[in-house]
Amino acid sequence: MTAAVRIRRMGPLPQVTMRAAPADRALRGRLGAALTVAPPTTPNTVAEAADGRLHVLWLGPDEWLIVRPEGAGPDVAPAQEAAIHDAAADAFVTSVDVSANRVGLEITGRAARPLLAFGCALDLDPRHLGPGCCAQTMVARAGVILWALGAEPTPSFRLLVRPSFATYLETWLRDAEVGLG
Amino acid sequence: MTATTQTRLPVGGDRIDRSQPLAFAFDGAALTGFTGDTIASALLANGVSIVARSIYHDRPRGIMAAGPEEPNALVQVDWPSGVSEPMVNATTTPLEDGLHVRSLTGMGRLETAEDGSRFDAVYAHVEVLIIGAGRSGRAAAAEARAADPAARVLVLDGDPTASGDGIQGDTTVIGVYDHGYVVAVQRRPDPRTEGRLWRIRAGQIVLATGATERGIAFADDDRPGIMLASAATTYIRRYGVRPGNRAVIFTTNDSTSDVEAALAEAGVVIAAVVDARQDARVVGTRGDAQGRLNAVDIARGDGRHETVDADLLLVSGGWNPNVALWTHTKGTLRFDERIAAFVPDAPPPTTPMTAVGAAAGEIDGLGTITPLVVVPPQVDAPTEDDWATHYVDLGRDATVASLRAALGAGLESIEHVKRYTTIGTGIEQGKTGGVLASSITAALLGQDVGAVGVPTFRPPLVPVSFAQVAGRDRGALSDPIRVTAIQPWHVAVGAVFEDVGQWKRPRYFPRGGDTTGESMDDAVLRECAAARTSVGVMDASTLGKIDIQGPDAGRFLDRVYTNTFSTLKVGACRYGLMCKPHGMVFDDGVTSRLADDRFHMMTTTGNAAAVLDHLEEWLQTEWPDLRVRCTSVTEQWSTVAVVGPRARDVVAAVCPDLAVANDAFPFMTWRDALIADVPGRAFRISFSGELAFELNVPTPHGKAVWEAVLAAGAPFGITPYGTESMHVLRAEKGYPIIGQETDGTVTPQDLGMDGLVSKKKAFIGQRSHRRPDAIRPDRKHLVGLLPIHPEALLPEGAQLVAPDADLSSRPVPMLGHVTSSYRSAALGRTFALALVKGGRERLGERVLAPLAGPHGIEAVITSSVLFDPENRRRDGEPA
Amino acid sequence: MLLIPCPHCGPRNETEFTYGGQAGIAYPAAPDALTDAEWVEYLFLRHNPKGRWRERWVHAAGCRRWFDLERDTLTNEIHPGTAP
Secondary structure (H helix, E strand, C coil): CCCCCEEEECCCCCEEEEEECCCCHHHHHHHHHHHCCCCCCCCCEEEECCCCCCEEEEEECCEEEEECCCCCCCCHHHHHHHHHHHHHCCCCEEEEECCCCCEEEEEECCCHHHHHHCCCCCCCCCCCCCCCEEEEEEECCEEEEEEEECCCCCCEEEEEECHHHHHHHHHHHHHHHHHHC | CCCCCCCECCCCCCCCEEEEEEEEEECCEEEEEEECCEHHHHHHHCCCCCCEECCCCCCEECCCCCCCCCCCCEEEEECCCCCEEEEEECCCCECCCCEEEECEECCCCCCCCCCCCCEEEEEEEEEEEEECCCHHHHHHHHHHHHHCCCCCEEEECCCCCCCCCCEECCEEEEEECHHHEEEEEEEEEECCEEEEEEEEEEEEEEECCCEEEECCECCCCCCCCEEEHHHHHHHHHHHCECCCCEEEEEECCCCHHHHHHHHHHCCCEEEEEEEHHHCCEEEEEEECCCCCEEEEEEECCCCCEEEEECCEEEEECEEEECCHHHHCCCCCEEEECCCCEEEECCCCCCCCEEECHHHHCCCCCCCCCCCCCECCCCCCCCCHHHHCCCEEEHHHCEEHHHHHHHHHCCCCCHHHHHHHHCCCCCCCCCCCCHHHHHHHHHHHHCCCHHHHCCCCCCCCCCCCCHHHHHCCCCHHHCCCCECCCCHHHHHHCCCEEEEECCEEEEEECCCCHHHHCCCHHHHHHHHHHHHHHCCEEEECCCCEEEEEECCCHHHHHHHHECCCCCCCCCCEEEEEEEECCCCCEEEEEEEEEEECCEEEEEECCCCHHHHHHHHHHHHHHCCCCCCCEEEECCCCEEEEEEECCCHHHHHHHHCCCCCCCCCCCCCCEEEEEEECCEEEEEECCCCCCCCEEEEEEEHHHHHHHHHHHHHHHHHHCCEECCHHHHHHHHHHCCCCCCCCCCCCCCCCCCCCCHHHCCCCCCCCCCHHHHCHHHHCCCCEEEEEEEECCCCCCCCCCCEEECCCCCCCCCCCCCCEEEEEEEEECCCCEEEEEEEEECHHHCCCCEEEECCCCCCCEEEEEECCCCCCCCCCCCCCCCC | CCEEEECCCEEEEHHHCEEEEECCCCCCCCHHHCCHHHHHHHHHCCCCCCCEEEEEEECCCCCCCEEEEEEECCCCCEEECCCC
16 A cells, blocks of 8 residues: 655755846747756746756746756766856846755655645645745744645655755644645 | 442433543542543542532532533543642543542642653545534535545544544644644553643544533522532533432523433432523522532522522533634634524635535534523622622633623723623633533623624633644754764864854863863863963864855845956955845855855854855745756765864874975865865865864864864864863953954944945845945944953843943943953953943953942953954964 | 735745845945944834835745835735835
């Protein structure tokens, strides 16, 4: 019998924050070409590259987090930064390798939304937080980037959380599981 | 099958299951009830009529109601889980097998043992929330679903038997807040969870909470045997309980005709009906030796008086719509003369809310109601004593005499009257006595009841335990415990930890571990000695780190630091001071230039978030034209600090490709380096005055690098040290710690750092350094203190006075206070840092720290730099 | 629990935000030209109105952007403002 929800601490995720003025459409075009997908301008959405191996999460009006596949290795983020700066040319674009700055907790299963509802005040209904949505918010007392993937009836979520909070958050979620009944 | 007691009816009771008897005890007596009983219905079924003694007047009291409006039947319950709980409402608490219940006088006893029950909380979002699953609530739910089939419609009701599509029973809404936020408590959502707090955001709210009957104030209106009329109906029909044998009914309205029918079903003799609309009144009651009702005094409209034998007096003074939730977030009420009660008027300004059914004042079956609230004493010139048994709020022993005293004291606002009399401040929060009090107050003031109003209702609507509100956020989960990547090593060797904000940081590393090892004093002396004579190592990963990028990065830092950073060369590091506009020191740290347009800022651990917030605020709201962006990288890097004369040897071993000689790697510079084969950065920064290297690697590599450093340092006796030793080492050098030597009122000049305050460029806080208060000559300066007795340890925070101060004067003039105080291995004695008025002009003078007991500690004021003032140790040359 | 409308992320619980007080207080262009009294007014003196006024918030646990909105201090009715 499958458990209603599974919580997994993910392996290393290469991550790069990228900041660029969204109003510069030519720049966005160049960055989109370098990333193979346009950085989203709709708040709290995620753009996925065609091969599924790159995601761009909207974090703010001029801020994105680029996430590469779990375990892809330590060279991916620096190469990503180089590609961004080549595309940027003279425009004011900044990037930072933040691969170690957050770790991923993956929550998968039928009861993923009810479990998160114990600690997250957002409207988790799939109509409001379906696959392709993300949000910076709190789960329990930890700040996270909440990222929705996977369709009903077994959705999955990634919580990107700072490593110093990861043990607390994982402990909190496993404790909350008891309340699923 | 238990034999029915004389007050349990042989048949009937739609809530009880007579096939499932339960055993319980009340005040030591073994009793039985049925599954489905409340504690109160079971007590009544066993012929128990006295359940409490009143809180101040010690009067015997019985069960008056059948819901949260009950003022008397608040009992002490010893739960099977082993926890004892006071002031449990017997009328709303289901009976359980094995309960021990005790009557109370007053408030009962709080449990001191921890309750192991599990409480949790959940968030929910709905388009429509309906409070109350009665007829009107269910109709509203159907209407909402028909209007929008996609809407989430939730109906909540505190009744455990409420159920159905979209209906959640055993869930009581306790508060309504702004913007449709509602909090409710659900009892036993699952077998392992005792209670769940629901935090709901609702698009609209429908109040379908019904109405509650209220009483009438008359002499001796509080005897056991006196009940709200509809409560009798509830006990008869729901629980199969006959609440008495001979009843008098005192009513102002038609709702009691249903009560008469129920009494007849139960075989209760109706000895008299006292209808206020025919000018009949109950004017008093009499009781037996225990105080239980045994007769009722009646005054008829034609002037006749009669005394009727009765053990049950059922009172209906009218019905109050349950409107408290309407007013929690500023919905208003108006007085409806038709039903002589308050009804919802204007909805709350931020929450779309409507009221339906009895909650809206649409109360069926009232007929014509006469608004009688109080029956005056039957004497020509009543004294205050004659009002003293006209109880209005039984739970607070507050009477009409209390109200008269409040008005006699000159109070006129119902809010003041509430607080003076405490009416409405007890467990039932005015559900029975509130409107009574407003009506009596209005009559005494000669005003309309509507003008007097009712006091503001506030959450919670019914009592909620702190354990319920805390939910899972208690004990180890009460706040995040933040740890570095090196933490497992610290734990394994038995480090003793201290809390630094949410972080656990090793405070010291006792030899032999945390249970049998050396004392903190011994450990710190050993750790400091090792750092100054050989090499120590510290986990500095918690320090704040911010990446600052852009063509205007240098200009930006010039504005936020008191000193200049735009001139810092690539590869160099500089200590900076940061102030807020009020000129007081806010944070400090070392910032390094990584490139022309890139800096790596370090902040104190505790201020990491606050500094980033500060930078963002100025960039976004004042200087949006600056091309700078800031990113937190506090957790991108683990930091291992290698400190002491042998540090260079250790770093050379761990970073074989790095040129570590002093001329190749000078003080206050940084280098890219392969650290134990991990690409990272090494910074020559010292917080101890010793030769020191801070090795930064991406966070997950921190523990491996730490272990590599320990291995490389083994030949030199490398010694891990914690925050306590770190504090001592920096204090010996006079380095201030933000939040220890500073408290938000200390300027850079106070710290003796005027040299770091640029005279050439504008920075945040600069204008404030010219304020008269900032340039007062008697401002406190950071100085060192050496106690006259070299073993005497000044307490941190100790006040400092002149040695000849008259300690009996009030006040004693205060010269300053001790900010840090330690035993020093390097100095071989104690020392302290302090803030002292005009301290820098008083070097060599003495101060006294008065302490409890006969003697204080006298100390000499010195320079704040007590060790190696010429910084000879910094580059690692022999001292 | 106020619901604060972040202009980017939409409405969120007030616990995701830090309050910034009165809006529209610009850092003086020439602090040195101000008298001590004028400087203290900039530093410390703020309105405290009963009723609707303009205030600042920052979405600290979210997109971390500052913005203004109008709120009625009596009723807590909120009227979205603009990003600065």
